[in-house]
Amino acid sequence: MGLVQLLKSQFLSQLIICYVFLVSGLIVNLLQLCTLPLWLVSKQLARRINIRLGYCISSQMVAALEWWSGTECTLYTDPKSYPLYGNENAIVVLNHSFEIDFLCGWTFCERFGVLGSSKVLAKKELSYVPVIGWMWYFLEIVFCKRKWEEDRRTVAQSLQNLRDYPENYWFLLYCEGTRLTPKKHQISMQVAESKGLPKLKYHLLPRTKGFWVTVQNLRGAAAAVYDSTLNFRNNEMPTLLGILNGKKYHADLYVRYKEMFCYDNFNNITLSVFWCNLLYLRDLTSPLTCRRIPLELIPEDEAECAAWLHKLYQEKDSFQEHYTQTGRFPGPIVSPPRRPWALINWLFWCCLLLYLLGLLLTQLISSGSMLTILASLAFCSTVSLGVRWMIGQTEIDRGSSYGNKEVPLNNN
Numbered sequence: 001m002g003l004v005q006l007l008k009s010q011f012l013s014q015l016i017i018c019y020v021f022l023v024s025g026l027i028v029n030l031l032q033l034c035t036l037p038l039w040l041v042s043k044q045l046a047r048r049i050n051i052r053l054g055y056c057i058s059s060q061m062v063a064a065l066e067w068w069s070g071t072e073c074t075l076y077t078d079p080k081s082y083p084l085y086g087n088e089n090a091i092v093v094l095n096h097s098f099e100i101d102f103l104c105g106w107t108f109c110e111r112f113g114v115l116g117s118s119k120v121l122a123k124k125e126l127s128y129v130p131v132i133g134w135m136w137y138f139l140e141i142v143f144c145k146r147k148w149e150e151d152r153r154t155v156a157q158s159l160q161n162l163r164d165y166p167e168n169y170w171f172l173l174y175c176e177g178t179r180l181t182p183k184k185h186q187i188s189m190q191v192a193e194s195k196g197l198p199k200l201k202y203h204l205l206p207r208t209k210g211f212w213v214t215v216q217n218l219r220g221a222a223a224a225v226y227d228s229t230l231n232f233r234n235n236e237m238p239t240l241l242g243i244l245n246g247k248k249y250h251a252d253l254y255v256r257y258k259e260m261f262c263y264d265n266f267n268n269i270t271l272s273v274f275w276c277n278l279l280y281l282r283d284l285t286s287p288l289t290c291r292r293i294p295l296e297l298i299p300e301d302e303a304e305c306a307a308w309l310h311k312l313y314q315e316k317d318s319f320q321e322h323y324t325q326t327g328r329f330p331g332p333i334v335s336p337p338r339r340p341w342a343l344i345n346w347l348f349w350c351c352l353l354l355y356l357l358g359l360l361l362t363q364l365i366s367s368g369s370m371l372t373i374l375a376s377l378a379f380c381s382t383v384s385l386g387v388r389w390m391i392g393q394t395e396i397d398r399g400s401s402y403g404n405k406e407v408p409l410n411n412n
């Protein structure tokens with residue numbers, strides 16, 4: 001182990017990173033709170049400010065992934081769709097099997113310039129997590145209780161609010177609704193069987209209601225669905241603690257594109273594809289091809305939309321199979337480079353907060369008061385326990401019991 005790697009694995013280094021993250025995060029949360037009156041005067045300005053404030057927090061975690069652990073992220077996609085990424089609103093459908101899949105998602109957001117503005121359909125419990133959850137409140141993240149009777153109205157309303165969002169965003173949907181565990185997989189395949197659907201090997205059966213309500217409410221506001229599949233090389237199961245330890249991983253992300261050759265049998269769908277090519281891609285010379293999936297192609301009817309999503313997951317499963325067999329996804333690699341901004345932001349907060357910590361420690365030691373020193377030690381322990389609890393939110397072993405309970409099956 002090299003000296004740098006040894007340094008990264010030290011508890012003290014990790015404690016410093018957590019201190020900077022927590023204190024800067026709370027400062028940003030406070031600044032976000034101060035923007036509340038501005039929402040009444042200029043909602044769009046308040047949103048733009050909050051995007052930048054949110055970036056100060058989330059980009060620290062991205063910097064930890066990209067620069068501290070040195071994790072590499074490779075993108076497999078269609079080079080012709082590439083210029084659109086970050087320049088349009090899109091719904092991202094991603095598999096949910098890894099503890100840091102959200103962080104890899106953030107990294108790609110950062111590389112395409114939509115980190116501060118990106119959204120997710122997240123479980124309500126996450127809104128209570130200090131720093132991140134509180135930040136999400138100001139970023140208009142859509143929360144759900146995973147109880148459809150309650151969610152159908154609140155989720156639709158929150159999505160409607162995003163229609164006039166002032167900056168481009170990606171809206172992340174984990175249609176599986178929870179992270180994959182063997183037990184959840186077994187139960188969800190029983191549900192698949194009872195619905196007469198093919199079994200999936202690498203995914204849970206997707207929950208279709210959230211996808212349908214998102215597509216319906218973002219029609220005309222989002223241009224496309226980016227069907228994304230993430231995997232890590234060498235069968236690794238990366239963790240946030242691993243990242244803090246400086247462990248390097250290699251993530252592969254496949255953003256799929258559909259190709260269609262449909263000059264014959266001209267119908268509504270091919271017409272949509274035609275207009276899509278005309279509007280976005282301006283490539284009408286080759287047989288009619290459609291790259292990322294335009295929202296116009298997704299059925300409006302709830303049952304048809306659900307069937308469409310089930311088919312998408314069956315295809316996603318085949319991409320995972322391809323990855324397992326060959327160690328790569330289909331299609332060309334067009335890796336976007338990492339940008340310096342996340343690192344610059346992180347260094348800024350490190351310098352500021354370590355300087356203040358230094359001043360505080362000097363005063364503490366020179367005061368010589370045993371009580372103050374003990375109180376400071378208690379404070380440090382509380383901070384590290386607090387951060388450990390936050391990291392626990394990302395751990396699959398501590399995940400929710402959603403999808404874990406056997407459901408009465410209707411075999412009709």
Ligand SMILES: CCCCC/C=C\C/C=C\CCCCCCCC(=O)SCCNC(=O)CCNC(=O)[C@H](O)C(C)(C)COP(=O)(O)OP(=O)(O)OC[C@H]1O[C@@H](n2cnc3c(N)ncnc32)[C@H](O)[C@@H]1OP(=O)(O)O
Nearest residue numbers: 102105118120122123146147148172177188205207209210
């Ligand atoms: C690469 C680029 C990345 C870009 C990244 C961009 C942005 C990043 C921004 C932020 C990153 C931060 C990440 C934070 C992550 C947080 C993520 C989460 O919190 S995931 C959990 C919350 N999200 C979801 O659950 C979304 C999916 N869920 C749904 O859509 C649900 O439908 C619902 C709207 C939540 C409602 O749930 P509910 O349970 O009430 O209803 P369901 O429709 O799901 O259930 C009834 C339905 O399901 C069938 N059923 C029953 N059991 C199962 C089972 N085990 N598996 C599958 N299906 C089951 C049941 O038969 C019913 O079927 P039917 O609909 O036919 O009646």
Ligand SMILES: CCCCCCCCCCCCCCCCCC(=O)OC[C@@H](O)COP(=O)(O)O
Nearest residue numbers: 021060061064102132178179390391394399400
């Ligand atoms: C600079 C780096 C500093 C890092 C130090 C501290 C980091 C603290 C990080 C707290 C992160 C909290 C955000 C968690 C996002 C978790 C996303 C997630 O994966 O949620 C799970 C849900 O989808 C489903 O839940 P389950 O039903 O599986 O249960």
